[in-house]
Amino acid sequence: MLLENMIKFCDDLTPIEMKVINYILNNKEIVKEQTIQELADTVFVSKSTIHRLCKKIGIDGFNKLKIQLVQDIMIKQENSKVVDVNYPFKYNDSQKNIAYKLMNLYETTIKDTFNYIDHVILTKVTHLLFNAKVIDIYTHAHNLNAAENFQDKMLTIGRIVNCPKSLYEQRMRVLAADKKHVAIIISYSGKATFIPSIIKKLYLKQIPIIFISKANGNMYTNYIKYQLSISDKENLRDRISQFSSHIALQYILDVLFSCIYNLNREKNIEYIHEFINFMDDREIE
Numbered sequence: 051m052l053l054e055n056m057i058k059f060c061d062d063l064t065p066i067e068m069k070v071i072n073y074i075l076n077n078k079e080i081v082k083e084q085t086i087q088e089l090a091d092t093v094f095v096s097k098s099t100i101h102r103l104c105k106k107i108g109i110d111g112f113n114k115l116k117i118q119l120v121q122d123i124m125i126k127q128e129n130s131k132v133v134d135v136n137y138p139f140k141y142n143d144s145q146k147n148i149a150y151k152l153m154n155l156y157e158t159t160i161k162d163t164f165n166y167i168d169h170v171i172l173t174k175v176t177h178l179l180f181n182a183k184v185i186d187i188y189t190h191a192h193n194l195n196a197a198e199n200f201q202d203k204m205l206t207i208g209r210i211v212n213c214p215k216s217l218y219e220q221r222m223r224v225l226a227a228d229k230k231h232v233a234i235i236i237s238y239s240g241k242a243t244f245i246p247s248i249i250k251k252l253y254l255k256q257i258p259i260i261f262i263s264k265a266n267g268n269m270y271t272n273y274i275k276y277q278l279s280i281s282d283k284e285n286l287r288d289r290i291s292q293f294s295s296h297i298a299l300q301y302i303l304d305v306l307f308s309c310i311y312n313l314n315r316e317k318n319i320e321y322i323h324e325f326i327n328f329m330d331d332r333e334i335e
Contacts, residue, residue, distance in 0.1 A: 052122050053115075055165050056107050067103045070095060074119070082119040086112040133158045135281075136289035156297050162281035163298045166265055167305070175260050175276050176309040182232035185211045188220050188248050189236035192292055193299060197236060200303040206329075207311060207318040217244055224251045234260045235274075238295040239286050240267030249273045262302060264295070278302055 057063075057071055073093050074081050081089060089112075090097050100112055109115050138155045139148045179185055185204070187197045194215060201211040214220045227233070233252050237245055240263040252259050253273040261274045264282035268274055280298035311318050 052125065052165050053107075053118050054122075055167075056109070056118075060107050061170070063103075063106065066095060066099065067106070069093060070100065070103055074115075078119045078123055082116045082123070084116075135159065135283045135294035136285045138290070138293060152293065155293055159281045159283070159294045159297050160301050162283065163279075163301055166279040166281070167302075168279075171276055171278065172305070172309065175278065176306065176313065178232055178258055178260070178276070179234075179306065180310050180313045183210070183230035184227070185209070185232050185234060186223055186227060187211060187213045187234045187236065188223075188244070189213075190215070190242060190244060192296065193236045193238070196296065196299045196303055197234075199300065200307060203304075203307045204310075206322060208321050209310075220244060220248055221251075224248055224255070227252070227255065227257055229256060232258050232260065234262065236262045236299065238264050238267065238280070238284070238292075238299070240264070240269050245270070262299065278306075 054075060057075075063071065070089075070093050074089075084092070086097050086100055090100055104111055104115050109118060133151075133155050135155055135158075138151045143151065187201070189197050194213060197213045201213050204211045212223055214223045224233075233248075235245060235249065240261075249259065249270050250273065259274045259276065261268050261270070261277045262280065263277070264284075265279040266282065267279070268277045280302050281294055284292065284294040
């Protein structure tokens with residue numbers, strides 16, 4: 051697990067500890083060569099503060115922290131060398147090589163997206179969606195495929211999800227929504243032209259908004275409280291296809307469905323078992 055992700059699972063860091071963490075994350079190459087005293091002098095804290103910080107994030111001492119930094123650096127270097135998310139295969143690649151390289155792309159993208167997950171935000175979003183009477187998803191183009199897949203999964207546990215396709219349908223859905231609704235807006239770039247009018251109307255109606263985009267893709271922080279970031283390595287135009295953004299979006303929506311499902315697991319299992327014969331009438335032994 052990357053150090054960034056280990057930190058996300060630690061809720062009780064003090065402002066001073068966060069200052070130390072931010073320095074470490076922004077200066078990994080320097081810190082991995084420092085002694086604990088040199089780091090303490092650099093960030094103006096005591097050695098005991100650094101020891102306590104290591105313990106809080108689940109690392110047994112400063113030397114183990116430096117080992118973790120080296121591993122993080124190696125992982126990121128390896129990923130950057132192996133996978134070109136925009137052109138993952140070459141002209142002379144065999145079919146087997148293409149399959150292998152796409153497998154690497156998928157693995158790298160999912161790991162990258164996982165490392166962007168803020169578990170505090172994920173928990174809040176999960177409960178928000180769980181308690182919503184209706185979930186409305188606003189997106190367009192190829193993102194609709196992943197959105198409709200999420201819609202289908204939610205229907206299997208009796209939950210209502212709307213995926214209006216046209217701008218007209220989206221605007222009508224916003225007008226019909228009330229505070230029992232929760233909105234999910236999906237845009238990899240954050241620059242989709244449908245977004246501004248939809249967000250502003252949702253905000254005025256006090257409907258909670260969950261924004262899913264690439265890291266740093268939220269340009270509407272005044273209107274949006276919850277953002278889930280996905281891997282941001284894909285170029286917006288210079289690419290073969292949306293391989294990376296598609297699998298990243300599919301992954302984060304599958305995570306959301308699974309988290310919602312698990313909040314009422316027994317009831318959801320009962321629902322599926324009760325209606326499976328109605329939904330699937332094939333004669334299967």
